[in-house]
Amino acid sequence: MTSHLVECVPNVSEGRRLKVVDAIGDSILGLPGVWLLDRHSDPDHNRSVFTLVGTPSAIAEAAFRIVASAAEQIDMTQHRGAHPRIGAADVVPFIPIEGLTRHDCVALAHEVGARIGDELSVPVYYYGDAATRPETSDLSALRRGQYEGLRDAIQDNPARQPDTGPSRLGSAGATAIGVRGPLVAFNVWLNSDDVEIARRVARALRTSSGGLQNVKAMGVLVGGRAQVSMNLTDTRRTPIAPVVEMVRREAARYGSSIWRSELVGLAPRRALLDAAIWYLQLPSETVQQTLEDRIQGALGRSIPLLE
Amino acid sequence: MTSHLVECVPNVSEGRRLKVVDAIGDSILGLPGVWLLDRHSDPDHNRSVFTLVGTPSAIAEAAFRIVASAAEQIDMTQHRGAHPRIGAADVVPFIPIEGLTRHDCVALAHEVGARIGDELSVPVYYYGDAATRPETSDLSALRRGQYEGLRDAIQDNPARQPDTGPSRLGSAGATAIGVRGPLVAFNVWLNSDDVEIARRVARALRTSSGGLQNVKAMGVLVGGRAQVSMNLTDTRRTPIAPVVEMVRREAARYGSSIWRSELVGLAPRRALLDAAIWYLQLPSETVQQTLEDRIQGALGRSIPLLE
Numbered sequence: 001m002t003s004h005l006v007e008c009v010p011n012v013s014e015g016r017r018l019k020v021v022d023a024i025g026d027s028i029l030g031l032p033g034v035w036l037l038d039r040h041s042d043p044d045h046n047r048s049v050f051t052l053v054g055t056p057s058a059i060a061e062a063a064f065r066i067v068a069s070a071a072e073q074i075d076m077t078q079h080r081g082a083h084p085r086i087g088a089a090d091v092v093p094f095i096p097i098e099g100l101t102r103h104d105c106v107a108l109a110h111e112v113g114a115r116i117g118d119e120l121s122v123p124v125y126y127y128g129d130a131a132t133r134p135e136t137s138d139l140s141a142l143r144r145g146q147y148e149g150l151r152d153a154i155q156d157n158p159a160r161q162p163d164t165g166p167s168r169l170g171s172a173g174a175t176a177i178g179v180r181g182p183l184v185a186f187n188v189w190l191n192s193d194d195v196e197i198a199r200r201v202a203r204a205l206r207t208s209s210g211g212l213q214n215v216k217a218m219g220v221l222v223g224g225r226a227q228v229s230m231n232l233t234d235t236r237r238t239p240i241a242p243v244v245e246m247v248r249r250e251a252a253r254y255g256s257s258i259w260r261s262e263l264v265g266l267a268p269r270r271a272l273l274d275a276a277i278w279y280l281q282l283p284s285e286t287v288q289q290t291l292e293d294r295i296q297g298a299l300g301r302s303i304p305l306l307e
Numbered sequence: 308m309t310s311h312l313v314e315c316v317p318n319v320s321e322g323r324r325l326k327v328v329d330a331i332g333d334s335i336l337g338l339p340g341v342w343l344l345d346r347h348s349d350p351d352h353n354r355s356v357f358t359l360v361g362t363p364s365a366i367a368e369a370a371f372r373i374v375a376s377a378a379e380q381i382d383m384t385q386h387r388g389a390h391p392r393i394g395a396a397d398v399v400p401f402i403p404i405e406g407l408t409r410h411d412c413v414a415l416a417h418e419v420g421a422r423i424g425d426e427l428s429v430p431v432y433y434y435g436d437a438a439t440r441p442e443t444s445d446l447s448a449l450r451r452g453q454y455e456g457l458r459d460a461i462q463d464n465p466a467r468q469p470d471t472g473p474s475r476l477g478s479a480g481a482t483a484i485g486v487r488g489p490l491v492a493f494n495v496w497l498n499s500d501d502v503e504i505a506r507r508v509a510r511a512l513r514t515s516s517g518g519l520q521n522v523k524a525m526g527v528l529v530g531g532r533a534q535v536s537m538n539l540t541d542t543r544r545t546p547i548a549p550v551v552e553m554v555r556r557e558a559a560r561y562g563s564s565i566w567r568s569e570l571v572g573l574a575p576r577r578a579l580l581d582a583a584i585w586y587l588q589l590p591s592e593t594v595q596q597t598l599e600d601r602i603q604g605a606l607g608r609s610i611p612l613l614e
Contacts, residue, residue, distance in 0.1 A: 005602070007598070035602075035605035035606075037598070037601035037602065037605060038596070038601060051598075051601070053601075053602050053605060097602065182598065188588075240583075240587065241586070241587070244586075244587055244588075258588055259588075260588050260589070260590070261587050261588045261589045262589065262590065262593075263589060263593050263596050265596070266596050266597060266598040266601055267596060267597060267598060268597070268598050268599070269576075269580075269597040269598065269599045269600065272579075272580050272583040272584075272593075272597065273576075273579050273580065273583065275582075275583035275586065275587055276547075276579040276580065276582035276583040276586070277579075279548070279551075279582065279583070279586040280547065280548070280551055280568050280582055281495075281551075281565055281566075281567050281568045282567070282568045282569065282570060283567070283569065286569075286570050286579075289345070289570050289572070289573050289574060290573060290574060290575070290576040290579065291314070291344070291358075291489065291573040291574060291575050291576065292575070292576045293576065294342075294344035294345060294358070294360075294573055295312070295342075295344065295360050295404065296603075298342035298344060298360060299342075
């Protein structure tokens with residue numbers, strides 16, 4: 001049984017040319033100690049999300065290869081998409097899963113970052129728990145002006161110097177490397193083609209404009225429909241169900257409603273179980289009452305529920 | 308890794324004298340190859356539910372011991388409770404989990420039943436997939452008149468002869484032994500002390516009176532509140548979420564609403580995940596998007612999601 005496990009979720013700025021996404025995924029093919037758990041591509045966001053898990057040394061190598069492959073194949077001067085981005089390998093978070101702490105993951109993130117800066121000449125910013133200064137800890141601040149805006153700012157503005165790598169932006173852009181807890185990337189489409197409604201709903205929802213804690217949200221047009229695209233950064237404290245109900249209520253204010261939702265990548269099981277418990281009016285402890293968990297626990301085949 | 312696993316969920320007619328329930332549970336203490344996963348006691352129903360899992364031979368021995376212990380310690384002539392019952396060890400279902408079929412479980416159920424009839428002189432009825440004739444296949448038909456009614460009927464009515472064991476009811480009553488798929492025992496309390504409302508809601512819900520498929524329901528008074536007590540026998544085809552919404556709507560018809568719910572014993576994880584998916588308007592395939600399942604799958608520590 002493996003006892004040290006880290007998750008890594010590289011987001012790359014390509015969601016249309018699937019051959020390029022395949023090639024990026026292939027860069028870790030056959031690497032021992034790493035498993036590709038999921039891949040999600042979105043043509044409107046023009047972005048793909050890989051979910052990997054592995055031992056610390058293997059996951060560090062895998063993260064480096066994905067950044068290298070994306071940097072080689074994606075030209076940010078040509079990139080258009082609904083999702084904000086600063087680079088080919090836009091963001092690379094590490095998440096502790098088993099047998100190690102966030103602190104251990106910060107060391108890992110800095111090690112990978114230094115290698116990317118040195119060997120690939122890609123500017124690297126550390127964010128989340130891996131940040132070395134307050135200015136870069138928040139991803140949305142770090143992405144201000146996106147690739148195009150950062151191209152000038154990285155040379156002119158001392159506050160926007162990278163943590164490692166050159167202070168200039170090539171066609172691969174920059175990469176944000178971070179450490180965080182499990183996050184739920186959750187999109188809700190409205191029954192509307194008016195992106196302005198999604199933007200208003202997002203504004204009412206998100207932490208940064210006075211909404212709910214632990215919610216990042218933006219309004220975008222995806223597949224011709226208004227979408228509220230969210231990152232829920234702590235679903236233990238700010239669970240999915242009331243967030244979705246707030247989306248529903250804010251959308252109703254503009255005469256709209258929820259068409260459907262989607263989960264981007266993977267979510268901690270508990271985030272979904274808690275939603276069932278919320279809607280069904282069950283006590284919170286019901287999360288412990290699934291047959292499979294008890295069987296896995298009894299037979300010693302379980303991993304802990306992620307917090 | 309164990310490759311043959313059976314679940315067994317004995318329901319015994321004691322939910323008040325917890326020392327008796329303890330003693331029944333202790334009868335399987337130290338038995339190798341069996342794990343007690345859960346125990347749920349309800350004083351109003353005056354009933355306890357044990358959830359066990361184990362290898363076929365160990366689970367057969369465990370089921371026998373629990374029936375023997377319950378038969379010895381519970382006097383049905385003194386038993387009162389909200390839940391219908393025919394015996395001390397009222398119902399003993401077997402559920403295939405891994406590496407064997409329902410057909411294999413029927414052989415196991417018949418083997419345990421024969422031993423109970425012979426060694427304990429307790430009349431045994433086979434129900435569900437283990438039934439040998441249509442009259443006993445449905446548990447509610449089998450329980451008609453309950454312990455008190457069956458005492459006469461077992462002697463007078465040829466259709467109510469047991470499958471094995473004596474044709475007379477002692478203080479231990481009779482035991483129904485069956486094979487079924489995973490079932491969700493789900494109770495919903497209403498904001499009312501009027502049991503008649505719960506009875507009407509149950510009538511509107513249950514299969515036998517024209518409601519939803521795969522739903523057994525009754526209205527009872529538990530803790531001074533009206534409760535709709537349900538067995539959902541196939542949550543893949545008739546999921547929890549629309550059942551709960553129908554309870555909500557029928558209760559509203561009588562000016563009432565849902566106070567809270569509870570899960571009795573354990574539920575297949577998928578039944579809860581499907582409820583989250585239903586309410587959050589996610590696509591059904593989202594059930595495959597939990598991080599823990601993917602990790603367990605990658606590391607070979609998973610058991611299949613129960614259907």
